[in-house]
Amino acid sequence: MFQEERMQLIIEHLRKHNRISADEIVSLFDVSRDTARRDLIKLEEQDAIIRTRGGAILPSPPREYISYKDRLLYVSEEKRAIGKLAAAMVRQGENIILDSSTTVQACAEHLDGKSCTVITNSIHSADLLSNHSAVHIRLLGGKVDKEQRYVYGASVIETLSHYYVDKAFIGIGGITMDGFSASEEEGKIKQKMMQAAKEVIVLADRSKFDKRYGYRFADWSLVDVLITDQWPSDDWRNFLAEQQVEILIPEPTEDKEL
Incomplete structure (x- = not known):
């Protein structure tokens, strides 16, 4: 599986489950922890995720700042x-x-x-x-x-x-x-x-x-x-x-x- 395909699947997982861990990426896609880390780094560089300790979450959607x-x-x-x-x-x-x-x-x-x-x-x-x-x-x-x-x-x-x-x-x-x-x-x-x-x-x-x-x-x-x-x-x-x-x-x- 190419990295871009895997990254898209990571985003789909996040939309369903709100968060994902590096261990889950390793298990779901049968890749090494280094590969999982590189995927998360690239997604973060694209502002698609927010990296957390041991995994990632989706960024919050922009919210109107009400009075x-x-x-x-x-x-x-x-x-x-x-x-x-x-x-x-x-x-x-x-x-x-x-x-x-x-x-x-x-x-x-x-x-x-x-x-x-x-x-x-x-x-x-x-x-x-x-x-x-x-x-x-x-x-x-x-x-x-x-x-x-x-x-x-x-x-x-x-x-x-x-x-x-x-x-x-x-x-x-x-x-x-x-x-x-x-x-x-x-x-x-x-x-x-x-x-x-x-x-x-x-x-x-x-x-x-x-x-x-x-x-x-x-x-x-x-x-x-x-x-x-x-x-x-x-x-x-x-x-x-x-x-x-x-x-x-x-x-x-x-x-x-x-």
């Missing part, structure tokens, strides 16, 4: 559960950072009654927290993105470099084993937020796994805890154990009998 207002309409129960669990990690008197993601905003919604200081670039979260009398708010200053409802720019990044906080809660555009990605403006801010914190908690539902945006801003060495809505695959769990990242899952909501 923050529209994203708020689609905050799922899973994201709300993640946010509630994140808020439970905040202790009285702590200084914390909240980024501008909708999942992290769900954390802000559950901070009522906790005496803490929140540093954020999210206009929406700052407005929401203004109703929580015990929460002190420090809204970062800079350029305002009216569509996405957050503050960005060099002044935000410079100010963050002076903070040292107990915890940072970070929402993610895309997660791979290589690290975290988002838009460039958001990514630069998230990176500074992570560097400012003693403990970094990433909030991400299952839809964010194995997806990438255009700007990679951090790797797993900066992360202490991952809160997600369901247990990831065995490969992911093994990887996170190697990275010494704790996984937290919200308790499932039990349906009440009528």
Whole structure:
């Protein structure tokens, strides 16, 4: 079988099964691991796949970047559960950072009654927290993105470099084993937020796994805890154990009998 034929079959396998390992290529096509590796390298050079540890996945299709207002309409129960669990990690008197993601905003919604200081670039979260009398708010200053409802720019990044906080809660555009990605403006801010914190908690539902945006801003060495809505695959769990990242899952909501 010619390489081009084999590569086409690899893509067809990925469309059906979402991922493929080098061992599967060896088994399916009766080739050596070196041949499987060369196939994956060539497919990656053609931007047809994203190589992962031991295999490959298909790149995510381009997604329209919708406004923050529209994203708020689609905050799922899973994201709300993640946010509630994140808020439970905040202790009285702590200084914390909240980024501008909708999942992290769900954390802000559950901070009522906790005496803490929140540093954020999210206009929406700052407005929401203004109703929580015990929460002190420090809204970062800079350029305002009216569509996405957050503050960005060099002044935000410079100010963050002076903070040292107990915890940072970070929402993610895309997660791979290589690290975290988002838009460039958001990514630069998230990176500074992570560097400012003693403990970094990433909030991400299952839809964010194995997806990438255009700007990679951090790797797993900066992360202490991952809160997600369901247990990831065995490969992911093994990887996170190697990275010494704790996984937290919200308790499932039990349906009440009528």
